[in-house]
Amino acid sequence: MPLNRREVLAGLLTSAAARACFGGVDAVLVPGKRPLILHNDRPEDLETPVRYFDSWLTPADTLFVRQHLPRPPAIEAGAYRLTVNGLVSKPLALTLAELERLPQVTVPAVLECAGNGRGFFRPQVPGIQWGRGAIGNVEWSGPRVSDVLALAGADRSAAFLEVDGADTGVGGTPDFIRSLPMKKALDSSTLLAVRMNGNPIPEIHGYPARLIAPGWCGSNFVKWVTRLSPAAESHAGFFMKTAYRFPKTPIPPGGTAPASDLEPIAGMPVKSAITSPEDQASLTAGPQTVRGFAWAGEEMVERVEISVDGGSHWIEATLSPQKLRYAWRLFEYHFFAEPGYYTILSRAIDSSGRVQPIVATWNPSGYLWNAVDRVGVKVEKRA
Numbered sequence: 001m002p003l004n005r006r007e008v009l010a011g012l013l014t015s016a017a018a019r020a021c022f023g024g025v026d027a028v029l030v031p032g033k034r035p036l037i038l039h040n041d042r043p044e045d046l047e048t049p050v051r052y053f054d055s056w057l058t059p060a061d062t063l064f065v066r067q068h069l070p071r072p073p074a075i076e077a078g079a080y081r082l083t084v085n086g087l088v089s090k091p092l093a094l095t096l097a098e099l100e101r102l103p104q105v106t107v108p109a110v111l112e113c114a115g116n117g118r119g120f121f122r123p124q125v126p127g128i129q130w131g132r133g134a135i136g137n138v139e140w141s142g143p144r145v146s147d148v149l150a151l152a153g154a155d156r157s158a159a160f161l162e163v164d165g166a167d168t169g170v171g172g173t174p175d176f177i178r179s180l181p182m183k184k185a186l187d188s189s190t191l192l193a194v195r196m197n198g199n200p201i202p203e204i205h206g207y208p209a210r211l212i213a214p215g216w217c218g219s220n221f222v223k224w225v226t227r228l229s230p231a232a233e234s235h236a237g238f239f240m241k242t243a244y245r246f247p248k249t250p251i252p253p254g255g256t257a258p259a260s261d262l263e264p265i266a267g268m269p270v271k272s273a274i275t276s277p278e279d280q281a282s283l284t285a286g287p288q289t290v291r292g293f294a295w296a297g298e299e300m301v302e303r304v305e306i307s308v309d310g311g312s313h314w315i316e317a318t319l320s321p322q323k324l325r326y327a328w329r330l331f332e333y334h335f336f337a338e339p340g341y342y343t344i345l346s347r348a349i350d351s352s353g354r355v356q357p358i359v360a361t362w363n364p365s366g367y368l369w370n371a372v373d374r375v376g377v378k379v380e381k382r383a
Ligand SMILES: Nc1nc2c(c(=O)[nH]1)N[C@H]1C(S)=C(S)[C@@H](COP(=O)(O)O)O[C@H]1N2
Pocket: 063, 064, 065, 066, 067, 068, 069, 111, 112, 113, 114, 164, 165, 166, 167, 176, 204, 205, 206, 217, 218, 219, 220, 221, 222, 223, 224
């Protein structure tokens, strides 16, 4: 539920590190973060304002935060244990040092909440009304999940890997447990990350270890991982059986789908977003630059096209040279603007031929918003 100003103030009184600037919804509730868009304060759900997206890697101090449950007590490095049990021949409890002694692999990968862009769906759907900023591009490092599982003699033919974080359900809230298909768990890019952008993972982002399932939605990136269990079945809890499911075939906007017509979200769709100029910005006539990022889940971004006339003409943007599966690519497009109003659009095209659609597929939970992005700008005469 969004907080009103009084609730924000009440939160401030109980949190010494908290500060808020009341010009907008920006607030600092987490030490070490720049002011982010506040959706919830306890647990913290914070969105990155698009103006912060000006680099290929998203720094820790601007990365969005999403959690369903209260943050677990800080985990101390020496006390940390990763339990590997279930369908394994040798159940284990690994220390952080043991994880760090395995070969360390680095994978730059987008972290995006399945609900990013939910606020744009019409009719509206319940849930956090994220705009464009529940996403970031981060360099993750740590052992491969497959190497960790090998230590325990895991049954590689088990259908799923159950992943549990240190946070637990409170009252009636279910525990956050996810099941990853074993095929994805054993992929050489799937990591149990112990570092984020070269540093230990910040507490709020999952210290000391979190799962990284590149190209898949953020709900699979389980934070504070304390248990990995190969299993024959997918976990029966809320976060697998109800949440993060998408209609197998499109349904009418505003409609419903029986549970049997929903399936778990896996790889993410193709998408681009404009980060500059901001929507409804006032610009001065002359040369203009449109900037943003594009990503395509498990596919490669091949091309981004820009229109500055509402989609009548499309021209290819310049992409950043880093062409890596799972990471986003930055784009740039230059044009000369006479005074007037411009509707600027961006669309990405990926290696499997997917084109970012004009209309995102409406679904009851508001997942996977990926419609062509759009900002409007007013260009005024040079003074
Ligand atoms: N243990 C745990 N892991 C979690 C979650 C959670 O609530 N608990 N939220 C998931 C969801 S839905 C998302 S989008 C990402 C958000 O990661 P971040 O908070 O580091 O941005 O974490 C995922 N991992």
